[in-house]
């Protein structure tokens with residue numbers, strides 16, 4: 140079985156597929172940002188995902204619908220803080236954190252998180268104000284070789300006996316909390332071809348729905364005969380099967396089937412890889 144390593148192409152794949160744009164609205168507080176009054180929606184611009192509610196498939200981080208975290212600048216007096224709370228129409232102070240000086244958790248009217256944050260942010264004594272997010276465990280796929288993919292998640296693990304640098308990665312697990320790919324996204328791998336039969340790739344390989352294989356006819360009329368999974372421009376045939384492994388390696392980084400208990404995890408757990416071969420067997 141091939142072992143795919145992470146490369147910068149993985150980052151390219153994330154960018155090329157717009158990985159931060161797709162979510163399902165499954166969260167507390169989402170009602171306010173998606174369906175609330177216009178004034179409230181506007182205030183969500185400063186919230187991750189705010190102001191982009193029209194994008195299809197968007198998923199919102201989980202936000203408590205009646206709590207806000209506000210941190211005051213050093214030196215702001217107790218009286219000034221109370222004025223700020225009153226000005227923002229907070230209902231009460233739930234907690235003042237000792238570990239983070241000036242940080243306070245307040246209760247706000249249900250569904251008024253965005254409006255309250257905007258009011259706090261206008262106060263010069265406020266360092267920042269933000270929703271009370273629910274923090275989730277990172278999405279970790281169950282693929283047995285995920286642990287060696289230091290480019291996706293670097294915990295300082297040993298690779299060939301050498302320790303890595305924790306955090307020197309593309310924050311893939313953070314991204315996967317938001318989005319893990321889309322089976323409708325077509326990503327062309329222009330390389331030495333792709334092993335479209337590979338057990339960790341096959342489910343993410345594009346199949347041309349308008350093309351009947353091996354009948355020597357360009358059924359979909361796109362100019363290429365029998366282009367079922369892509370095309371081999373190096374040898375001028377319809378079979379882009381990899382004869383070098385490099386293209387499959389790249390494909391695995393971009394879209395190795397993830398969380399299937401097999402091999403690696405690609406940056407995109409689901410996608411449609413189009414194999415376009417232009418390099419020969421020796422690269």
Ligand SMILES: [Ca+2]
Nearest residue numbers: 357359361363
């Ligand atoms: Ca065709």
Ligand SMILES: [Ca+2]
Nearest residue numbers: 351356358365
């Ligand atoms: Ca055909």
Ligand SMILES: [Ca+2]
Nearest residue numbers: 371376378379
């Ligand atoms: Ca071929």
Ligand SMILES: [Ca+2]
Nearest residue numbers: 282396401403
């Ligand atoms: Ca896998």
